[in-house]
Amino acid sequence: MIKQQTMLKLSKYVLYDIVRSKVILAYTLFLFLVSFSLFNMEEDSSKAILSLLNIILIVVPLISMIFTTIHYYNSYEFIELMLSQPMSRRKILLSEYGGVGLSLVSSFLIGVGIPVLLYSPGSVGFSLLFTGCSLTLVFTSLAFLTSVKARDKARGIGVALLLWFYFALIYDGLILLILFNFSDYPLEKITLILSALNPIDLGRISIMLKMDVSALMGYTGALYKDFFGSGAGTLFTVGIMLLWIAIPLSLALRVFKKKDL
Amino acid sequence: MIRIEHINKKFKKLIALNDINAQFEKGQVISLIGPNGSGKTTLIKAILGMVKADSGKIFFNDELINGDPSYRSQIGYMPQIGRYPDNMKVGQLFKMLKNIRNVSADNLDEELINKFGLKEIFQKPMRTLSGGTRQKVSAALAFLFSPDVLILDEPTAGLDPLSSEILKEKILKEKAKNKLILITSHILSDLDELTTQIMYLQEGKMEFFKGIEQLREETGELKLGKAIARIMKGEKFSNEWIDRMVLKESLEGIKPEKNSSFRSE
Numbered sequence: 001m002i003k004q005q006t007m008l009k010l011s012k013y014v015l016y017d018i019v020r021s022k023v024i025l026a027y028t029l030f031l032f033l034v035s036f037s038l039f040n041m042e043e044d045s046s047k048a049i050l051s052l053l054n055i056i057l058i059v060v061p062l063i064s065m066i067f068t069t070i071h072y073y074n075s076y077e078f079i080e081l082m083l084s085q086p087m088s089r090r091k092i093l094l095s096e097y098g099g100v101g102l103s104l105v106s107s108f109l110i111g112v113g114i115p116v117l118l119y120s121p122g123s124v125g126f127s128l129l130f131t132g133c134s135l136t137l138v139f140t141s142l143a144f145l146t147s148v149k150a151r152d153k154a155r156g157i158g159v160a161l162l163l164w165f166y167f168a169l170i171y172d173g174l175i176l177l178i179l180f181n182f183s184d185y186p187l188e189k190i191t192l193i194l195s196a197l198n199p200i201d202l203g204r205i206s207i208m209l210k211m212d213v214s215a216l217m218g219y220t221g222a223l224y225k226d227f228f229g230s231g232a233g234t235l236f237t238v239g240i241m242l243l244w245i246a247i248p249l250s251l252a253l254r255v256f257k258k259k260d261l
Numbered sequence: 262m263i264r265i266e267h268i269n270k271k272f273k274k275l276i277a278l279n280d281i282n283a284q285f286e287k288g289q290v291i292s293l294i295g296p297n298g299s300g301k302t303t304l305i306k307a308i309l310g311m312v313k314a315d316s317g318k319i320f321f322n323d324e325l326i327n328g329d330p331s332y333r334s335q336i337g338y339m340p341q342i343g344r345y346p347d348n349m350k351v352g353q354l355f356k357m358l359k360n361i362r363n364v365s366a367d368n369l370d371e372e373l374i375n376k377f378g379l380k381e382i383f384q385k386p387m388r389t390l391s392g393g394t395r396q397k398v399s400a401a402l403a404f405l406f407s408p409d410v411l412i413l414d415e416p417t418a419g420l421d422p423l424s425s426e427i428l429k430e431k432i433l434k435e436k437a438k439n440k441l442i443l444i445t446s447h448i449l450s451d452l453d454e455l456t457t458q459i460m461y462l463q464e465g466k467m468e469f470f471k472g473i474e475q476l477r478e479e480t481g482e483l484k485l486g487k488a489i490a491r492i493m494k495g496e497k498f499s500n501e502w503i504d505r506m507v508l509k510e511s512l513e514g515i516k517p518e519k520n521s522s523f524r525s526e
Contacts, residue, residue, distance in 0.1 A: 009361055020348050077344035083311050085361060086334035260272075260312045 006087065007095045014099025017078070018071065024103050027063055031111025045120040046211055049128060052112070053207055056132050057200050058168055060108065061139040065160040068100050068143035073153040080261055093256050097144055097249060104136045124210045131203035134241040138199045139164070141245050145252040148259065171198045192227065196236075199244045206237045262287050262410065262441050263308060268317035270303055270465075277303040278314065279465040285443065285458075287409070290436050292452045293445040294489055295462035301445040302341060304462070305412055308443075309338055334362065337408035341415045341445075343399035345387040351398060352383030355405070364406055373401040376427050393419045400428055404435070411435060411442045417451050429455065449486035456485065461492065468492075 018024055035052055042048035075096065082092045112132055116125040143160050150156035175194055179187060195201045209228045227233045263285040270278040277300045285291055293301045306312040308319055310326055310333070318325055321332040345354060359369070374380060377397040382390070390398065396419045403411060413432070417425045432455055436442060446452055459476055461468045473485065482488040 006361060006363075013357055017346060017348055075346065078346045080311075080340075080344060081346075082361075084309055084333065084336075084338040084340070085358070086330045086332070087361070088328070088330045258313055260306075 007091050007098070010082070010087075010092065010095035011098040011102070013078075014075070014096055015103055017075065018099060018103045023067065024107050027067070027104075028107035028111045031059075031108060032115065035112050035115035039115055039119040046124065049116075049120055049124055050211065052116075053128060053131075053204065056112065056128070057135070057204055060132055060135050061168060061200060062164050064104055064136045064139035065143040065146075065164050066157065067104065068140045069147045069156045069160045070153075071100055072096070072144065072147040073156060083261055089257050090253055093144070093148075093253055097140065101137050101140050104140060105133050108132050108136055124207065127207050127210055130238075131207055134238075134245070135199060135203055138241065138244040138248075141249040141252070145248040145255070148252045148255045167198055167200050171201065175201075188224075192224070196240045199241060202237060202240055206233070262322060264320040264323070265304075265308075266318045266320070268304070268307060268314045268319065270300075270307065270312065270314045276465045278307065281317070281462075281465075281467050283460065283467065283470055285441055287441050288436070288439045289458050290432075290442045290444065290456045291458045291460055292456040292485075293443065293460050293462065294449070294452075295468075299462040300465040301462055302414055303465075305338075305414055305443065305445065308412065309333065309336065334406070335409045337403035337406060337411045339399045339403035339411075339413045339416055341418075343395045345395070345398070347386065347388040349387050350383065351379060351385055351387065351390070354387065354398070355383075355402070358402065358405070362406055368407060370404050370407040371401075373397075373404050373427070373431060376431075377401060377424060393421060393424070396420050397424060400431075404431060409440055411440060413442070413444045415446055416444060417446060417448055425451070449489055450484070453485045459485070459489075461489070 034055060038048045038052050038055075039045065042051065079092055079096070083089070109129065113129055116129060142163060146159045146163065147156045150159055175191070178194070179191065195205050205224060206228050209225045228237065265281055265283045268278050268281045270276075279300075281300075281304060293304065295301055303312055307314050308321075308326075310330065320326070321335075324332065326332055349357070355374070377400070379397060379401055382394065387395075387398075396416075400413075400416060403413065411432070416428055416432075420428060429451065432442060432444075436455065442455075444452060444455065456473055458470065458472055460470045471479075476485075476488055477483060480488040480491050482491060
């Protein structure tokens with residue numbers, strides 16, 4: 001109990017520091033303006049959601065990674081100070097993660113959640129919010145891993161950008177290449193697995209299949225819809241997202257425990 | 262109280278600590294001395310668990326320090342360069358640490374906060390403080406929870422003479438309370454009146470670990486600065502060298518004269 005209390009206290013200070021920096025407020029405002037104007041421009045709210053999805057899939061991972069990386073290096077002093085106190089490294093890193101994750105998720109929920117709930121409440125809207133929140137946590141977790149590993153700020157941000165580039169752009173190109181070259185073979189199951197290897201793709205597919213556009217995707221689309229539409233599919237999406245959050249974070253904890261500060 | 266056994270640490274190719282063994286007890290004031298980069302701060306950070314040694318063991322009150330951070334509640338640490346969250350105000354910093362440590366108000370030692378007049382700058386953000394003021398904050402933090410062990414890394418560097426004197430008085434006061442105090446400093450005259458034990462490090466190796474009286478006898482110098490300077494001047498320090506010095510002095514019949522400015526314990 002006492003341990004959890006100190007962790008909460010630490011997270012509180014991390015949150016306090018983040019809110020004061022105002023970057024998070026700007027991010028919330030940006031998301032809010034984008035979602036609000038998209039819903040106002042498009043007559044059809046599902047079209048608006050589709051446009052919003054495309055923006056979220058690019059912006060949320062990017063901001064989450066960059067913000068987390070910069071925050072980590074900026075709070076190096078805080079971490080150092082805490083280390084000279086009776087505080088375990090695990091607790092320090094987890095409360096940092098808690099503070100950053102909570103602030104990014106809440107700014108997403110305010111910025112995108114409120115417009116979505118106003119204009120398009122329903123299963124598609126909710127899965128959009130779920131995807132956004134889990135992508136935030138996934139990329140925060142990845143950014144913690146890279147910042148703990150990289151020695152200086154420039155390198156940390158560089159690696160974070162590269163990773164984002166890979167997940168947001170390069171990965172799709174690679175998949176297209178595979179699909180194109182092996183189009184004679186049945187690839188449905190393999191593409192399903194491949195999609196799980198990129199959280200952005202997984203988020204995109206799980207939302208697209210809840211919408212009518214999946215009809216355009218032909219036979220593969222039908223198979224996907226069968227899978228992702230079912231309870232097992234939802235469970236699969238949630239489970240894979242949780243793995244994407246937990247694995248980088250636990251790796252980061254392991255590296256951080258052995259690190260010299 | 263603190264026992265160090267066969268500690269080794271390498272940073273890439275640089276050997277920072279080379280098979281260090283020592284035992285520190287209550288009531289001792291240990292001065293860690295050595296040239297820049299000789300591993301003093303690394304040794305301190307290893308005791309604090311901030312640097313993980315490659316091999317060897319460190320015991321705190323006969324318990325191996327390994328993962329469980331609770332032993333650090335008995336240590337007050339004043340870093341060489343105090344780095345604090347920029348946005349935080351001085352007052353908030355103290356409040357936060359009190360909050361995290363959960364210590365009742367009667368167990369707090371706010372003497373340094375008062376003597377350094379830190380209460381007047383409680384509203385200032387940490388980033389606006391000068392180096393010396395930061396040092397004062399670091400010092401006040403180290404003593405705040407009246408810990409049994411004080412680890413002070415270059416405590417007087419950057420302090421004005423008045424503050425430096427206040428800090429030295431405080432260290433003497435804590436010494437009288439039978440606490441273990443570890444100090445590194447290059448200002449040897451500061452250590453003169455405080456120290457009971459000298460540990461001399463060079464290139465990560467512990468060249469010697471001796472009581473100050475013994476060192477004075479061996480070098481024939483009353484002032485710590487001169488004694489160490491003799492040792493540092495010697496191209497390579499060795500036990501033979503000491504023997505020769507002692508021999509030479511006994512032959513010449515030099516008797517160290519009592520120095521009135523020196524406060525012996």
